[in-house]
Amino acid sequence: MLRPETVSDVVTLPDSLEAIEDYFVEQGWSDGLPIVPPTAERVEAMLAFSPHPPDEVIGLMEPRWGEVTARKLAVNAVMAGCRPEYFPVVTAAVEAVLDPRFNLHCVQPTTHPCAPLIVVNGPIAGRLGIQSADGALGPGFRPNATIGRAIRLALINVGGATPGKFDRSTQAGPGKYTMCVAENQAASPWEPLHVERGYPADESTVTVVAVEAPHNLNDHVSKTAQNLMSSLCHGMAAMTMNNAYLHGDVLLLLGPEHAATIAADGWSKRDVKRFVYENARIPLHKLKLGGMWDMRNWPKWFNTVDDHAMIPMVEEPDDVLVAVVGGVGKHSAFLPTVGPTRAVTRPIRYASGSS
Numbered sequence: 001m002l003r004p005e006t007v008s009d010v011v012t013l014p015d016s017l018e019a020i021e022d023y024f025v026e027q028g029w030s031d032g033l034p035i036v037p038p039t040a041e042r043v044e045a046m047l048a049f050s051p052h053p054p055d056e057v058i059g060l061m062e063p064r065w066g067e068v069t070a071r072k073l074a075v076n077a078v079m080a081g082c083r084p085e086y087f088p089v090v091t092a093a094v095e096a097v098l099d100p101r102f103n104l105h106c107v108q109p110t111t112h113p114c115a116p117l118i119v120v121n122g123p124i125a126g127r128l129g130i131q132s133a134d135g136a137l138g139p140g141f142r143p144n145a146t147i148g149r150a151i152r153l154a155l156i157n158v159g160g161a162t163p164g165k166f167d168r169s170t171q172a173g174p175g176k177y178t179m180c181v182a183e184n185q186a187a188s189p190w191e192p193l194h195v196e197r198g199y200p201a202d203e204s205t206v207t208v209v210a211v212e213a214p215h216n217l218n219d220h221v222s223k224t225a226q227n228l229m230s231s232l233c234h235g236m237a238a239m240t241m242n243n244a245y246l247h248g249d250v251l252l253l254l255g256p257e258h259a260a261t262i263a264a265d266g267w268s269k270r271d272v273k274r275f276v277y278e279n280a281r282i283p284l285h286k287l288k289l290g291g292m293w294d295m296r297n298w299p300k301w302f303n304t305v306d307d308h309a310m311i312p313m314v315e316e317p318d319d320v321l322v323a324v325v326g327g328v329g330k331h332s333a334f335l336p337t338v339g340p341t342r343a344v345t346r347p348i349r350y351a352s353g354s355s
Contacts, residue, residue: 004029004038004072004075004076004079004153004157004158017037020035020037021034021035024079028156028162029079029153029156029157030079030153031149031152031153031156031177033149033177035079035080035081036078036079036080036081037078037079038074038075038076038078038079039078042078043071043074043075043078045084046074046077046078046082046084046087047070047071047074047087048084048351049084049085049087049088049350049351050070050073050074050087050088050091050351051088051091051349051350051351052069052070052091053070054069054070054071054074055069055070055071056069056070057069058070058073058091058094058095058098059095059098060098061094061097061098061104061154061155061158061159061160062104062105062108062159063105063108063109063159063160063161063166064158064159064160064166066157066158066159066160067158068094068098068154068158070091072154072157072158073087073090073091073094073150073154073158074087075157076150076153076154076157076158077090077146077150079150079153080146080147080149080150080152080153081142081145081146081149082146082147082150083142083143083146085128086128086143086146086147086150088124088348088349088350088351089118089120089124089128089130089143089147089206089348090147090150090151091348091349092205092206092346092347092348092349093116093118093147093151093180093206093208093346094151094154095346096206096207096208096344096345096346097116097151097155097208097344099344099346101341101342101344102208102210102341102342102343102344103210103340103341103342104159106210106338106340106341107210107338107341108155108159108160108161108166108167109161109166109167109168110168110169110338111168111169111170112169112170112212112242112338112339113169113170113171113172113173113175113176113212113213114169114175114210114211114212114337114338114341115152115173115175115176115179115210115211116148116151116155116179116208116209116210116211117148117175117179117180117181117208117209117210117211117251117335118147118148118151118179118180118181118206118207118208119181119182119183119193119206119207119208119209119323119325120180120181120182120183120204120205120206120348121182121183121185121192121193121194121195121199121204121205121206121207122192122194122199122201122202122203122204122205122348123202123204124204124348125182125183125185125204126182128143129141129142129143130143130144130147130180130181130182131143131144131181131182132181132182132183132184132185132325133184133187133256133326133327134326134327134328135327136181136182136184136325136326136327137179137181137214137325137333143180144178144180144181144182145178145180146178147178147180148177148178148179148180149177149178151178151180152176152177152178173212173213174213175211175212175213179211181325182325183323183324183325184256184324184325184326184327185324187256187259187324188256188259188323188324189259189260189262189263189324190259190263190268190269190322190324191269192323193207193321193322193323193345194207194345196269197345198345199345199347203347204347204348205345205346205347205348206345206346206348207321207343207344207345208343208344208345208346209249209251209321209335209337209341209343210337210338210341211251211335211336211337212241212335212336212337212338213335214253214333214334214335215235215236215333215334215335215336216331216332216333217231217232217235217236217331217332217333217334218330218331219231219232219258219330219332220330222261223261224261224265225261225262225263225264225265225266225267225271226265228258228261228262229262229267229272229275229276229279230279232252232258232276232332232334233275233276233279233280235334236250236252236276236280236313236334237280237281237282237313238282239282239286239287239289239290241313241336242336242337242338242339243313243314243336243337243339244282244287244292244311244313245287245292245339246292246338246339246340247313247314247315247319247339248314248319248337248338248339248340248341248342249314249319249320249321249337249341249342249343250276250313250314250319250320250321250334250335250336250337251321251322251323251334251335251337251343252272252276252320252321252322252323252332252333252334252335253323253324253325253326253332253333253334253335254272254322254323254324254325254326254332255324255325255326255327255329255330255331255332255333256324256326256327256328257328257329257330258330258331258332259324269322270317272320272322273317273318273320273322274317276313276314276317276320277312277314277316277317277319277320278312280312280313280314281310281311281312281313282310282311282313283307283308283309283310283311284302284305284306284307284308284309284310284311285307285308287311288307313336321343
């Protein structure tokens with residue numbers, strides 16, 4: 001049995017699954033859900049799909065600065081219940097969270113409830129069956145559940161983000177178990193997220209964003225893009241969200257029916273971003289009521305406008321990420337972020353002969 005953080009060691013464990021579960025929990029190697037025992041055979045099967053040699057150091061994972069290798073990731077992917085063919089997605093997602101722009105130094109130990117959301121684009125989503133339509137952010141889909149969970153286990157076991165220790169999230173949230181979804185490209189009227197971010201349509205990618213839980217945006221009435229987007233923006237501006245003070249990216253997941261209503265009026269994705277930037281705003285006098293007002297250095301231009309000036313949730317339109325996710329129903333979701341973090345997109349690479 002291989003340990004999830006120092007995987008060169010072999011641990012002799014009891015034969016029963018119950019005893020193995022208890023042992024992993026006692027060692028702090030578990031997220032509290034049942035794990036698949038990471039036998040050497042299972043880990044080797046996972047590594048057969050790795051784009052990296054087993055013991056190559058891919059990077060250092062904060063806050064413990066643990067060395068990330070393919071072997072360590074494979075152990076955690078086995079524990080999470082991943083199939084071996086999911087492993088290139090896990091690897092790409094970890095490469096993304098290690099990017100300095102993602103700011104794992106902030107994401108891991110913050111008191112905020114953020115967690116990495118993995119958005120998969122390209123052919124691999126359909127090939128692996130990563131859900132993008134009905135209930136895509138919920139239970140019932142093995143690739144979604146286990147890929148996201150593998151990232152969380154690595155963040156715990158390699159990065160050291162044990163709740164109450166290096167993970168200081170005040171209340172946390174279910175997204176800290178797993179969050180992985182594919183964009184519903186077939187239902188989108190616009191270019192998919194990865195194409196917008198500079199990748200070819202036929203390339204498979206992950207985009208990782210440090211988000212809160214989804215905030216439901218419900219509108220069954222609006223028939224025009226203007227009315228619908230005005231309604232959605234009303235639910236996207238609140239002084240209690242970190243983005244009101246720290247800006248950074250935000251993520252808007254449009255349901256296919258909402259996206260169709262917007263596109264029917266000739267709006268592009270760029271139009272959606274611009275509208276959110278201009279309309280999801282908070283009056284300056286409300287920001288001054290409390291929250292973070294006395295806790296940070298505000299932009300100097302705040303002192304040049306009156307108290308009724310409307311303050312945007314983001315610094316510029318391109319800070320609004322837009323993707324189409326979901327199935328039937330006039331619902332969308334807004335996912336604020338922790339603030340000082342940026343979404344990172346990485347191509348999914350494969351071991352030779354494994355794609």
